[in-house]
Amino acid sequence: MQSDSTSSADPLQERSSFDSLSLETNSFALDRPAIDFPPNPNGVAFSGNNSNGNNNYQEYRVRSPYDTLRSPEQEQKVDQFRKTLERHRGERQVIVLQDFPDPDALSSAWTYKLIAQKFDIPTDIVYAGTLSHQENIALVKLTGIPLQRWTVQAVKTKDLSIYRGVVLIDNQGTTSQLMGTLREANIPITVIIDHHSLQDDLTAEFVDIRTHARATATILTQYIQAGLIKLDSNISEHVKCATALMHGLRSDTNRLMQAQEEDFLAAAYISRFYDTQLLNAVLQSARSRPVMDVIERSLKNRTVQNSFSIAGVGFLRYDDRDAIPQAADFLVTEDNVHTAVVYGIVHDEDDEIEIVVGSLRTNKITLDPDEFLKEAFGQDAQGRFFGGGRSQAGGFEIPIRFLSGFAENNEYSKLKWNIYDAQVKQKLLRLINPEQNYPKGVS
Ligand SMILES: [Mn+2]
Numbered sequence: 143m144q145s146d147s148t149s150s151a152d153p154l155q156e157r158s159s160f161d162s163l164s165l166e167t168n169s170f171a172l173d174r175p176a177i178d179f180p181p182n183p184n185g186v187a188f189s190g191n192n193s194n195g196n197n198n199y200q201e202y203r204v205r206s207p208y209d210t211l212r213s214p215e216q217e218q219k220v221d222q223f224r225k226t227l228e229r230h231r232g233e234r235q236v237i238v239l240q241d242f243p244d245p246d247a248l249s250s251a252w253t254y255k256l257i258a259q260k261f262d263i264p265t266d267i268v269y270a271g272t273l274s275h276q277e278n279i280a281l282v283k284l285t286g287i288p289l290q291r292w293t294v295q296a297v298k299t300k301d302l303s304i305y306r307g308v309v310l311i312d313n314q315g316t317t318s319q320l321m322g323t324l325r326e327a328n329i330p331i332t333v334i335i336d337h338h339s340l341q342d343d344l345t346a347e348f349v350d351i352r353t354h355a356r357a358t359a360t361i362l363t364q365y366i367q368a369g370l371i372k373l374d375s376n377i378s379e380h381v382k383c384a385t386a387l388m389h390g391l392r393s394d395t396n397r398l399m400q401a402q403e404e405d406f407l408a409a410a411y412i413s414r415f416y417d418t419q420l421l422n423a424v425l426q427s428a429r430s431r432p433v434m435d436v437i438e439r440s441l442k443n444r445t446v447q448n449s450f451s452i453a454g455v456g457f458l459r460y461d462d463r464d465a466i467p468q469a470a471d472f473l474v475t476e477d478n479v480h481t482a483v484v485y486g487i488v489h490d491e492d493d494e495i496e497i498v499v500g501s502l503r504t505n506k507i508t509l510d511p512d513e514f515l516k517e518a519f520g521q522d523a524q525g526r527f528f529g530g531g532r533s534q535a536g537g538f539e540i541p542i543r544f545l546s547g548f549a550e551n552n553e554y555s556k557l558k559w560n561i562y563d564a565q566v567k568q569k570l571l572r573l574i575n576p577e578q579n580y581p582k583g584v585s
Pocket residue numbers: 144159161246247312337356357358394
């Protein structure tokens with residue numbers, strides 16, 4: 143349910159998010175003092191600066207890593223963040239999510255909203271696309287995340303002058319169709335908190351982009367731990383938000399399989415507040431029939447080359463878009479496959495728009511989805527990349543523009559699909575199988 147897009151909304155988002163696959167080492171780990179956990183009965187309980195050798199348990203508890211272990215850089219970020227919020231006390235902000243919000247985005251935005259409330263900053267969380275993954279729909283229904291869908295048409299009729307700032311959470315504006323209108327309205331970008339690779343030259347008052355963080359929920363949890371808001375198990379909204387954060391953390395880390403130390407520490411902290419039954423209910427949500435059909439098509443159509451599994455799934459409805467990352471999740475589980483790419487043409491009946499949407503999933507640690515997709519598909523005329531990613535996941539979106547439209551006959555649709563299918567495949571195979579010669583003129 144995470145989505146993974148970069149410049150495009152990451153189709154992964156739904157369970158995907160297109161995040162950057164960064165191979166860099168975790169700088170936090172390097173910045174941190176070493177600690178004994180659990181305390182070593184023979185030595186110093188907390189090896190940070192405890193020079194007097196006093197190792198009573200009390201001290202250990204107080205300096206529990208959840209509560210206090212932050213690098214100077216983190217301390218500084220928290221301080222900057224607090225000051226930014228303080229400067230905008232009383233002003234209304236709009237929190238913009240990617241078009242296909244995933245649990246990481248939803249829960250992180252909610253947390254931001256709760257923090258902002260402490261500074262008397264009212265916020266509206268908005269997205270332009272669709273909640274497509276069954277787990278995302280369940281999450282929103284069961285927790286009541288305060289969320290508004292603004293279509294591209296609707297946003298043009300809104301009074302945007304009430305907003306003093308745009309907040310981008312788990313994205314950098316490249317995956318939201320709303321950004322154009324917000325830019326025209328001259329609303330400054332006040333805050334960006336994200337973990338995708340840097341997408342665009344954005345200027346914002348406060349920027350916290352950590353490509354090594356596996357989830358934006360980890361970053362927001364650290365803000366909670368730093369004291370920007372005090373979670374209370376007796377407040378239902380807090381419990382629900384914590385549950386959403388746990389879901390966001392899990393879904394962006396492949397159920398914590400890809401989590402790193404700081405993600406585990408965030409999850410450990412959140413575990414004090416979340417509702418396991420509620421999370422279970424979200425995770426139990428069943429796949430819809432159209433999603434099953436798309437997975438079936440991806441299986442039938444896949445070709446495997448050099449351990450890459452590639453499958454085009456044809457046309458699908460906007461509401462079923464999340465079937466693409468789910469199919470990629472499935473294809474990557476095949477023996478001798480390390481990377482799966484699934485794509486299709488998503489049709490938005492309201493707007494008569496068609497977009498080629500694709501998702502990449504990989505288990506290959508040396509493959510950077512962000513780099514791979516940027517190289518495969520390049521940029522549009524504005525210099526914006528068609529795709530990007532994060533760790534082990536990526537996505538792309540290529541607008542069809544003039545060739546959009548569903549009114550044609552079957553024959554024509556088939557022709558159109560065949561062309562796009564061949565083009566996408568060709569671009570991918572050029573990278574996957576460079577020895578093979580492709581016809582000249584293919585770029
Ligand atoms: Mn994310």
